[in-house]
Amino acid sequence: MALANTRLDFVRTNALDQAVLKALDGALPNDLATRPVRLAILGSSTLAHLMPGIRVAGLRRNIHVTLYENDYGQYLQELTDPHSALHEFRPTMVLLALDAVDVTGGLQAGMDQADADAALEAVQNRIRECWRLARAAFHCPVIHQATLAVHPDLLGQNEHRLPGSRRAFVERLNWSLRAMADAEGVDLLALDTRAAHDGLAAWHDPSLWHRAKQEVSPAASPMYGELVGRLIAARLGRSYKCLVMDLDHTLWGGVVGDDGLEGLVLGQGSALGEAFTAFQEYARELSRRGIILAVCSKNDEANALEPFEKHPEMVLKRADIACFVANWNDKASNIRGIAEQLNIGLDSLVFVDDNPFERALVRQELPMIGVPEVGDDPANYAGIIADAGYFEGLAITDEDRARSGQYQGNLQREASRASVTDLPAYLRSLEMALVWRGFDAIGLQRTVQLINKTNQFNLTTRRYTEEDVRAVMGDERSFGLQLRLLDRFGDNGVISIVIGKMNDADDMVIDTWLMSCRVLGRQVEPTTLNLVAAAAQRLGAKRLVGEYFPTKKNGMVRDHYERLGFTKEQEDASGGSRNLLDLGGFIPAETFIDVKEG
Amino acid sequence: MVEADVYPVLTEIFQDVFMRDDMKLSPELTSKNVPGWDSFKQIEIIIAVEEKYNIKFHTRELDNLNNVGDLARTVAAKIQAAH
Numbered sequence: 001m002a003l004a005n006t007r008l009d010f011v012r013t014n015a016l017d018q019a020v021l022k023a024l025d026g027a028l029p030n031d032l033a034t035r036p037v038r039l040a041i042l043g044s045s046t047l048a049h050l051m052p053g054i055r056v057a058g059l060r061r062n063i064h065v066t067l068y069e070n071d072y073g074q075y076l077q078e079l080t081d082p083h084s085a086l087h088e089f090r091p092t093m094v095l096l097a098l099d100a101v102d103v104t105g106g107l108q109a110g111m112d113q114a115d116a117d118a119a120l121e122a123v124q125n126r127i128r129e130c131w132r133l134a135r136a137a138f139h140c141p142v143i144h145q146a147t148l149a150v151h152p153d154l155l156g157q158n159e160h161r162l163p164g165s166r167r168a169f170v171e172r173l174n175w176s177l178r179a180m181a182d183a184e185g186v187d188l189l190a191l192d193t194r195a196a197h198d199g200l201a202a203w204h205d206p207s208l209w210h211r212a213k214q215e216v217s218p219a220a221s222p223m224y225g226e227l228v229g230r231l232i233a234a235r236l237g238r239s240y241k242c243l244v245m246d247l248d249h250t251l252w253g254g255v256v257g258d259d260g261l262e263g264l265v266l267g268q269g270s271a272l273g274e275a276f277t278a279f280q281e282y283a284r285e286l287s288r289r290g291i292i293l294a295v296c297s298k299n300d301e302a303n304a305l306e307p308f309e310k311h312p313e314m315v316l317k318r319a320d321i322a323c324f325v326a327n328w329n330d331k332a333s334n335i336r337g338i339a340e341q342l343n344i345g346l347d348s349l350v351f352v353d354d355n356p357f358e359r360a361l362v363r364q365e366l367p368m369i370g371v372p373e374v375g376d377d378p379a380n381y382a383g384i385i386a387d388a389g390y391f392e393g394l395a396i397t398d399e400d401r402a403r404s405g406q407y408q409g410n411l412q413r414e415a416s417r418a419s420v421t422d423l424p425a426y427l428r429s430l431e432m433a434l435v436w437r438g439f440d441a442i443g444l445q446r447t448v449q450l451i452n453k454t455n456q457f458n459l460t461t462r463r464y465t466e467e468d469v470r471a472v473m474g475d476e477r478s479f480g481l482q483l484r485l486l487d488r489f490g491d492n493g494v495i496s497i498v499i500g501k502m503n504d505a506d507d508m509v510i511d512t513w514l515m516s517c518r519v520l521g522r523q524v525e526p527t528t529l530n531l532v533a534a535a536a537q538r539l540g541a542k543r544l545v546g547e548y549f550p551t552k553k554n555g556m557v558r559d560h561y562e563r564l565g566f567t568k569e570q571e572d573a574s575g576g577s578r579n580l581l582d583l584g585g586f587i588p589a590e591t592f593i594d595v596k597e598g
Numbered sequence: 599m600v601e602a603d604v605y606p607v608l609t610e611i612f613q614d615v616f617m618r619d620d621m622k623l624s625p626e627l628t629s630k631n632v633p634g635w636d637s638f639k640q641i642e643i644i645i646a647v648e649e650k651y652n653i654k655f656h657t658r659e660l661d662n663l664n665n666v667g668d669l670a671r672t673v674a675a676k677i678q679a680a681h
Contacts, residue, residue: 011615218638
């Protein structure tokens with residue numbers, strides 16, 4: 001598996017893929033991070049050569065991907081026919097990959113604007129129809145691959161003035177896909193921007209198109225798989241979440257402990273200083289879109305903090321850094337500590353350091369951490385990090401924008417807890433409020449995001465799509481709760497989701513109960529139970545049924561229901577259990593949390 | 599460069615593509631003699647050779663490859679021409 005973390009050319013990618021397929025022999029591997037993904041790739045040209053790259057990109061992320069490819073050119077038929085092999089495959093994700101010849105069918109250079117516009121609309125409608133068919137049949141996320149503009153110019157630089165130009169037409173289509181995909185909740189595989197970045201020749205070989213109808217060259221297939229893998233990971237909430245930065249020679253030039261504040265190279269005045277400023281600006285932009293920033297530096301803490309507090313050219317301020325670690329311990333241990341303090345998995349950290357020794361140490365000790373080979377020229381740091389796609393994101397929620405601040409507040413709370421031994425007094429001093437709402441369209445994105453990425457505090461680890469959540473909203477025998485926690489340090493955002501579904505015996509079965517670990521130990525659980533019981537009683541339930549399905553990551557909630565006063569009805573060998581609570585005698589717990597609807 | 603120099607490199611590429619460390623090449627070897635040598639494997643071989651030698655085959659040259667000997671000869675000639 002370690003092999004999968006290095007860049008591979010396509011021959012080695014195929015070899016690795018073959019070896020893994022053979023070793024698994026149709027079985028599913030153990031200890032997967034997520035439910036296996038069944039991805040159907042639908043298109044009109046040869047796609048088989050892209051599959052090893054996708055499987056290996058999954059492997060690199062500990063995600064098992066099983067693939068399906070439609071019979072040559074039959075994607076529309078298979079989508080519409082409920083007895084097709086595609087339907088039998090039951091995909092959990094669909095990737096629509098239409099080639100340039102397919103989407104430009106019927107186009108010719110003599111066409112006038114009106115005919116070209118009509119052709120564009122027809123293709124847009126066909127694509128939208130495919131998305132809707134896939135959605136309706138499989139209730140799963142859909143990815144659409146932007147089409148490669150492989151046709152040579154007819155007019156030249158002002159190609160867009162020739163309405164019937166195939167190259168211009170593909171570009172118009174790709175441009176229009178952005179808004180279409182957003183409106184339909186479809187994710188884009190932006191092959192067009194990638195090809196603009198790498199050059200079309202890196203992606204498309206006309207000779208191979210004529211030979212085997214491979215629009216994407218096999219030489220580009222590992223990168224194709226990588227791009228698909230990033231989207232899958234992002235959909236499953238498995239993108240990286242935090243950037244851990246070294247200080248000396250990474251955020252500024254020089255060594256602050258030796259050169260002093262005045263000796264640092266940073267900001268206007270030298271190209272090198274401006275390059276460090278530009279990298280800091282990139283990091284700050286990342287944090288503004290929801291990536292957590294942390295510092296891990298071998299320094300005396302006072303020295304390390306000084307530039308953040310006093311250097312006029314520093315773009316990053318202390319408040320931008322959610323977790324600041326400067327000491328003389330080894331970096332692997334410190335990074336473990338950072339993950340613990342921030343309450344996120346080690347596999348969601350990316351570590352940037354100009355020093356190859358530190359990079360190698362962290363790679364060896366903590367192989368799950370993303371360690372880009374950034375070199376030692378700060379002018380390249382941002383581009384290298386962006387190019388590696390660690391932080392692939394699909395939507396920006398308000399919580400993402402506020403997250404860095406939340407983690408920062410969290411650390412202040414931890415600090416107060418360390419200094420206060422009287423826990424009830426501490427909890428009371430937090431002035432907490434739990435604000436609840438039923439599921440609604442405004443919170444939908446965040447709800448789905450939490451359902452798909454919460455691993456630790458998650459009783460059943462059921463993953464749901466937007467459609468599934470909408471189904472709960474429309475069912476009068478179910479309820480869905482989204483809970484937000486406020487306290488005197490700030491708004492923690494939506495931190496817990498509960499779904500209840502009434503069964504035939506009029507018991508309310510808690511289908512999903514998950515919570516962000518950031519708010520552990522703050523009486524949120526009993527307060528939530530009060531809300532759950534009330535919601536169940538409103539729907540006429542006599543009892544609550546709480547189930548626990550063990551996974552590799554959710555051992556912390558094994559005794560969740562017993563702690564809340566449920567009676568264990570049954571337990572299986574793996575520790576899974578079914579627990580009951582009679583609502584007749586239920587007395588709401590008293591906590592330090594204020595409850596409001598809002 | 600002569601054809602003989604090309605064979606060790608081609609052997610390594612074929613061994614990688616077919617995942618068989620014991621694979622030996624001869625000029626007469628064709629796709630019919632090798633299990634799994636289909637049109638996709640053919641393309642893998644071509645691209646691997648192109649990347650290794652930093653050359654690009656002509657579509658016509660590819661149509662005329664009938665055995666390993668043809669491949670080695672074409673590679674040697676193209677490298678010769680490049681120098």
